[in-house]
Amino acid sequence: MNVILLIAVIFTLGFDGLVRPVDTMTYNKRPCEETHKKNAYNDFKEKHILKKEFNTALPEEWKTYLEEQKLCNRPRQSFIRKEDEQKALQICQGSGWNVKDNLCVSDSSMKVYELEVEVENDCKVKLLDTKGTDNKYVTVACDKIENKCVPVHYETADLELPKNTGKHC
Secondary structure, eight states: OHHHHHHHHHHHHHHHHHHGGGGGGOSSSTTTTSSTTTTHHHHHHHHHHOSSOOOOOOOHHHHHHHHTTOTTTOOOEEEEEEHHHHHHHHIIIIIIIEEEETEESSSSOEEEEEEEEEEETTTEEEEOOOOOOBBBBEEEEEETTTEEEEEEEEEEESOOOOOOOOOOO
C-alpha cells in the first residue's frame, strides 16, 4: 500500500519535483508572468546592484561593503554597478532575449563583479574573473510585480551573447 502511495506521489509531483529544492520549483515558465514574491525585485537589488562607489579592485573594500550590507552569507556573489541598474531593468522590459523559461539575457554588455566569499572565514573576499568584466551579458529571471516586468533573480553573466535566444523579454 505504501509503495502504491509513493508511486502516486511521484506521478503527481513528477520525479523532478522530488529531487529539486522547493524554491526552484516555484519559478515561472515564461518571462513577465505574475509572481507571488512581491519583494523579489527589491531582494534582487539588495543582492546584486551596488549601492555605493568604492575601489572594487581591492578585496578589503569588498569585505567592508559586504559586511555593511550584511551580505557575507553567500559564498558566490555577483554585482552590477549602480549606473547599470537601468540596463538590468531593461532586460525584462524589451531589451532582453528569452533564453529559457523566465530567464532573459541582456542585449548589451555591462560591468559585472564576481566574488567568492569565505563565509566561514570572516567574510574574506576573492575577486573572480577580473579581466573582461566590462564585456558580460547578464541573464536574469523576469517576473511581473505590480504590473511591471522586473528582474527577480540573477542567473549568470557571459562574455558572449548566447546563440539560442528566443523572443524579446
